[in-house]
């Protein structure tokens with residue numbers, strides 16, 4: 001079958017070398033193309049590690065991770081980088097320009113594509129306000145760009161790359177509620193057909209997700225839609241109440 005971006009975890013266990021307890025314990029799930037899978041859970045639950053495993057920042061001790069049936073460890077990191085775009089929890093900008101940062105994942109993107117990605121990522125206005133627009137210099141680490149702007153540029157960069165799989169690690173929690181809502185309204189069209197995995201803090205960010213995974217202490221302790229989890233899952237109910 002053609003590449004589609006289905007991600008499958010089967011009984012994945014991972015611990016950092018020397019650590020007593022695994023940070024991911026026996027995790028199994030499938031994230032389907034064209035669908036949004038959300039991951040929610042308290043700090044330290046293992047959400048970032050789960051995303052990092054898909055990019056092979058490290059490999060599990062047990063279990064398997066596949067994309068469209070192919071084990072991720074059979075792909076080169078370059079192949080993986082073309083298939084999966086991660087918006088990291090702490091986005092990083094390179095020394096260069098706004099445009100060069102946005103083209104990081106796909107160097108042949110034209111300016112119109114950059115502006116379209118910025119529109120979706122709610123970063124269009126602040127780039128238009130820059131004297132040089134897309135050609136505005138960015139210092140290494142993005143220190144001349146605010147945290148929220150850095151996050152929007154990082155989201156736009158992922159959109160420009162047009163991967164099969166988007167991983168958003170807590171990419172929306174720093175946005176105010178109105179911006180978060182506008183971004184989520186624009187995202188489905190921009191990522192149509194792709195596999196989208198969103199780690200979130202706010203339940204309001206993920207109520208529409210096709211599937212929500214609830215993580216606690218490295219384990220997936222609940223899965224379902226918002227309504228299903230609200231009715232059945234105590235950990236989720238606690239997150240909603242908090």
Ligand code: TTP
Nearest residue numbers: 016023041042043044045046047048049050089
């Ligand atoms: P994370 O996966 O970073 O936890 P999280 O993403 O769910 O938390 P947050 O909401 O705050 O972003 O960490 C899971 C565990 O792994 C935690 O005990 C810290 C540990 N850890 C390391 O030891 N080294 C690492 O490089 C990372 C990323 C995590």
Ligand code: MG
Nearest residue numbers: 047048089170
């Ligand atoms: Mg995290």
